[in-house]
Amino acid sequence: MHEIVLIEQESEPAKRLIEAFENHRFNVSFFQDGLEAYQYCLRTPPRVILTDLDVPKLNGMQLFKRLKENPLLKEIPVIFLAKELEVEERIKSMSPGIDDYIYKPYIPEEVVARVDCIIQEVETIDQAMHDSKHGFAGNLAEMNLVDLIQTLDLGEKSGVIHLLHDDEKGLVYLDKGKVIDAHLDSFDSEGALTTMLTWLDGSFYVTLEELQRARVLNKSNRDILLLGTKLIQEWRQLAGQLPPFDSAVMASNGIDNNSLTPIEKRVLSVFQSPVRIKRGISLCKLDGLTSLKLIQKFLNNGWLVAAPTAGTENADGNEMMDRVKEIRESSHSLHTRIASFFKKRSQTDFESENPSQGDLKEHLADEKKNPSGRNHQSRLAHRIYLSRGDLMLIRQHILAE
Amino acid sequence: MNYLNSTNGTQKIGEIIIVSPSNDDNRKFIQAICRQAVSVDHAVTYGEMEINENLSLYFYGIGYKRSQYNFAWELVAKKVLGYVVLFNWFDDVLFPETKEMIDFLALRVEAPIIIAGDVQDHPFPVGQRIFQPGITFSRQTKFMLCRLSERTSVKKIVISLLDALIDQMP
Structure with missing residues (x-):
């Protein structure tokens, strides 16, 4: 049962909200002033805090600031209950950290749903962070099963590789770096491993743990890696055709x-x-x-x-939503995907790694051959011609619009 | 059209370049922030926001393709406030092109870059708790998720770009 702290001046709407939460098995501690609520949170940190902006002794903004300054409380999600105009004027220009805001008057059921959503998101993130401390996670496009087996073999690690590819979930078991078993629905161990070796997209996470499991697969890692490399090559060749x-x-x-x-x-x-x-x-x-x-x-x-495309959309009507679900469930691989944008690479690296990237490579190569008097190896200098005041004015204008 | 961000006593202009594989997405972005977007030709979309009688913000939307790199690239690159690289978060096919574009910009320009993944009408793939402030990778680059159909979401992208510039200034 999740603990919620609710800080709201008006008792009537608060009563209805408390009832809605309790119907959904939340436990609500209700306060009408911010200071009392804060002191309570120090003793009993809740799961989520919902606060009105205008409460006595410690208003919503002051409470928020105090919570974020306290290392024990700063991770608690905070949701503001505010009148629409207040939100426009005050909350949106605030620094980040607010998890959500809900306009008053609110529908209690909607508030409960939003809180539930935030709790689920936080739990997904916490789980991903936990998993990554006891293993690692990533994207199969960056690191496929062959790479993973090689890595664990080098370190003589024991554990389980969990793979997610479309809606299929597979497992590969390793004992001191050696592959001992594999599992994928509808396949025997060897078939499962062979199939998963060709998964070049999707996500994975690895949990490092000692295994109490009998060895089923008798192939050496060397043979598996050779097989995997061959299969991937064949796959890429076929896919290209x-x-x-x-x-x-x-x-x-x-x-x-x-x-x-x-x-x-x-x-x-x-x-x-x-x-x-x-x-x-x-x-x-x-x-x-x-x-x-x-x-x-x-x-x-x-x-x-x-x-025809139209027919496909109807036939695969749930494909997009399944994909969204997959993305939600693999939040830990998200960081790997984003981080892949920012691998440091020199211009030379780019050209040698991307021989097939015609347009961009050509463009960069053309510039090298036909320099226009500038140093093409250096970055184009950037000068901001507008003043800080101008930029603040633009910012204010956009916020106000 | 005055490309220079100069204080000539009459009009100060700031420019932001929006880059994406889809001219349609460029148009949506610019329309969301400027209310009106104009296609200059098949490759460039333009929008203008008047801040006051002396200050305006121009938006240029261009595509990834090389033919569009010839858009006075080096001239504009020196004076532009920053770049927004837009892409469809769910389109894995165009993902490598997006990465290419970002690599290109990261190598060649010093202006701030906001990489914006459009989640369209789908729920945010991970809680907004992570992405509301965006993920900053360097002083120059930041990653955010957005919805092109929501004006507030597009405004956040532009605000983040402006914040990155303001942070650099004394």
Whole structure:
């Protein structure tokens, strides 16, 4: 049961809000002045604080400031209850730290829903931070399973690699750096490992722990890594020959089913209605490379054809929301993704790492060949011609608009 | 059109460049902040905000493609207040292009850059608690999530850019 502190001058709306919270199994401590509420929080830190802006002794802003200055209380989410004009004038120009604000008059059920949402977000973040302290997390595009096994092998670590790829979740178990087992729905251990070795997008997290698990896979890490490298190469080659994976395809009419093998029938059945290639590979429930090879064959034979986009959106109506859910659930990989923007790279590194990036590479190469008298290795100097006063004026204008 | 941010006694102009793979997104951004966006040609979108009779803020939206780099790039780059690099948060296909653009800017310009991931009408992927202040990677660059359809959200991006500039000034 979560503890909420509510600070509100008006008793009537507060009563209705308290009732709504208690119906949703929150425990509410109610105060009508900010100072008493703050002293209570020092003794019993709550999960969330909801405060009116205008309360006596310690108003909402003063309370907020005190909370943020206290190391024990600064992480508690704070939500302001405020009249709309107050929000426009005061809250929006404040420095960051406020988790949310709710206009008065409010609907109690909506407030409860917002508080619930914030608690869930905080718990997701806390979990991600906890996981990252006892392991690490990231994005498969940055670090695939081959890289992960290599890393854990070097360190002779024991633990579990959790992989998330579209809506599939897989596990790889390592004991002192050696792969001992793998799990993925619909596959045996070896099939699971082979499939996951070709997952080049999605997210992962690794939990480091001693395992009490029997060894099921007997391949050496060396063989697994060699296999993985080969599979990835094949995958990339095949993928390069296919349309983009977010293209939608569907089975054409008039295919003679008698000429198909059971596996071919199974794969074609996935594409009876328009499906994006990427999603189709997951739905085939075969190792990724086999699915990809069959899709290529079907496209070449004309058994799979491009599907109209509109139909695809209807058929994959939940795909976007599943993706949103995946993103919500893998918040710890988000930082890796964002951090990938900011890997330091020199101009030389950029050109050598991106030989296929025609336009940009050409542009930079052209500049080197045909310098216009400037030093192209140096950055373009930046001078701010407007004064600080001008910038503040612009800022104020935008806020006020 | 006066590209110079100069104090010539008549009109002071600040310029912000919006870069994204989609001219449509540039237009949405500029329209959200300026109320009106004008396509100068197929590659450039323009919007203007009058602060007072002596001070205006111009927005230029340009696309990623090389042909659009030829837009007086080096001239504008020296005098522009900063850049907003827009991208669709859910579009993995264009993600590498966005990264390329950011790398290009980070190498070549010293002005502040705000990288804005548009979550469209979807819920924010991680709590706003993390992204409300944005994530600052360096003095020059900051990452934020936004919704192009919400004026408040777009305003936050521009405010963050201005804050990054103000912080640099004595």
